[in-house]
Each structure stands twice: as C-alpha cells, then as structure tokens.
Amino acid sequence: MSAMSNKLNSKLSLPVIISILLHGILIIALGYKFVSDTGENYGSINGNSIDAIMIDPSVMTEQYQRQLQTQVNQQKADQKSQELLDKQIKELAEKAEAEKAAAEKAAAEKAAAEKAAAEKAAAEKAAAEKAAAEKAAAEKAAAEKAAAEKAAAEKAAAEKAAAEKAAAEKAAAEKAAAEKAAAEKAAAEKAAAEKAAAEKAAAEKAAAEKAAAEKAAAEKAAAEKAAAEKAAAEKAAAEKAAAEKKAKQKAEQAKKDKALNDLLGGLTSGTPSSGGAASRKGVSDGELDKYKSLVQNAISNKFINPPNVYRGKTCELQIQIAPDGLLLNVTSKGGDADLCREALAATKLAAIPKPASSLYNEVKTMNIEFQPK
Secondary structure, eight states: OHHHHHHHHHHHHHHHHHHHHHHHHHHHHHHHHHHHHHHHHHOOEETTEEOOOOOOHHHHHHHHHHHHHHHHHHHHHHHHHHHHHHHHHHHHHHHHHHHHHHHHHHHHHHHHHHHHHHHHHHHHHHHHHHHHHHHHHHHHHHHHHHHHHHHHHHHHHHHHHHHHHHHHHHHHHHHHHHHHHHHHHHHHHHHHHHHHHHHHHHHHHHHHHHHHHHHHHHHHHHHHHHHHHHHHHHHHHHHHHHHHHHHHHHHHHHHHHHHHHHHHTSTTTOOGGGHHHHHTTTOOHHHHHHHHHHHHHHHHHHOOOGGGTTTTOOEEEEEEEOTTOOEEEEEEEEEOHHHHHHHHHHHHHSOOOOOOTTTHHHHSEEEEEEOOO
C-alpha cells in the first residue's frame, strides 16, 4: 500500500510541476508584451528632442479590458486544464485501486484453489499410502504366519525325535550306571567294613594305651600336688605356730610390763593418756602410707583380674601380721563380695614385706582398701 501511494504521489507531482512551469511562461510573455506595447504608444526620446504622443483614454480602457479579459480567459483555461488534470489523477487513482483489489482477489482465489488442490492431493496420497501399507502389512502377516506354522511343525518333529533318542540313551545310561553303582557299592562296602574293623581295633588299642598313660600321669601329678600342698601346709602351720608363739610371748611380756608399770606407778610407760602418742613416736603418716602401698602391691601381684572384671570395685581388708611380715590373719570388712573372695585368696599367697621395728605397732593390725589394678 505504501509503495502504491508513493507511486501515485510521483504521478501527481509531474503534472503539477508542468502546470506551474506553463503558468510561469505565460505570465512572463504577457508582461513582456505589456511592456513592449506601452513603449510604442507612449513615445520615445531621440537625441535632444522629446516626442509627445496623445493617448486616448477610451483606447487605453479598451486595451486594458482586452488584456484583463485575456487574463480571465487564460485563468479559466488554466482552471479547466487543472480540473481536467485532477479528474485524470482521480481516474488513475480509482483505476489503480480497482486493479489492486482485482489483483488481491485473484491472488486470494488462486491461493485458495492451490490450497484446495494441495489438500486434495495430500488426502489422495495419504489414502493411497495407507492402502498400500495395509496391503503390505496383510501380506507380511500372512507370510510370517505361514513361516511360523512351518517352523513350529518342523521344530515339533525335531523335538519329538530328539526326545525319543534322549529317552533311549538315558534308559541305557541309567541301566549301565545302576549296574556299575551296584558293583562299586558292594566293593566299597566290603572295603569299608574291612577298614572299619582295622581302624576300630587300632583305635581301641591306642585308647587303652592312652588311658593307661593318662592315668599314670594323673596319679603321679596328684601325688606330687598332694606332697607339695602337704609341705606348704606344714610350712605355713609351722610359721603360723612360730608367729603365734612369738606373739604369745610378746603379749605375755607386754602383760608383765604393764603389771610392772602398774606396780611402779607408771614410771616406765608414762601416763595412760600419753600411750597413743608414744606408740606413734618417730612414725610419720608418709611412712605408714608407703608401707600400706607395698602391702597392696604384694596382694596385686597375686591377684588375677580377667578382662578387668572388677574394674571400679573395692574391698576393705583387715590384715594382721607378725613383726617379720608373716601373715597371721586376714578378713574382709566390706565391699564387693566376689572381689573380696579373690582378694582374700591373693592376700594369703602374697609375700608381705617386713615392716620397720618403729612401724610395727601401727601396722600389725591394719585396714587396706584394695582396688585391682
């Protein structure tokens, strides 16, 4: 549309330009004629003289009217020419618009016809392709069905023949295998019976010899253990009797000393209120704790704590010893029962160190809180 408008404007501009040029030329010619006529009628100057011409007003008026009429006629002619030109331009524009509408209509009709033809051709092509595909699919299905039926028949016949052959071969193989297995079983059972009898006799002989050796070893070990236990018991009894005797003698001496002190009015042992201080004379708490730690280590050396069964448990032991460290008695005063039982057994086996003479009175009966390491 824009291209047509530009084309129409270019068509309109050329006549307008031509009209303007013609009007300009006409005006120049009229002006020139008017100037020429005026010079001829009004006279001229020649040298030093002036020629005077008389002008008739009626002639001038007539001439002016003629010129004016000529201008009016020219304007009418120009107007008529412009109207004719405008009419032609309008007719050209209407014709161009009609041609455009006709062209658009023809193009639309052509496009619609081409579209309908294309759709019809596509539909016909699709129908033909569908029919061909259906026909090909039917033929393929029929061929595949026939091939499958033929293959199935051949496979069934081959499988039947193979099954019959396999059954015959299997029956023959099973019969041969059964006969062979029966013969091998009989031979194996006979060999196993003979081997079992031989092994049983050898085992009974070895068992009898082993039992005799074990019995002799057990009797020897028991005799040695009994002898060792008896010797240990006798030694412990002798040591205990000696310790008891020594303790008894010491107690009797202490009793005699006490009687003598009482008789002399306490001159040798001091006042009763100062007895405790005298027994601790020269003994520090550090020495006492150090000795108790040695006793606890001695017990720990004989104590067995499998996978830390007694971790975190304690047992309070009361221990009585002789001046040389010999164990006189041990009892539990509280704590875990199982731990106390094992701790008592370990204490009886422990080698308790001999205390210093200045320390003995403080440790002859002592309490130890035992905790396994």
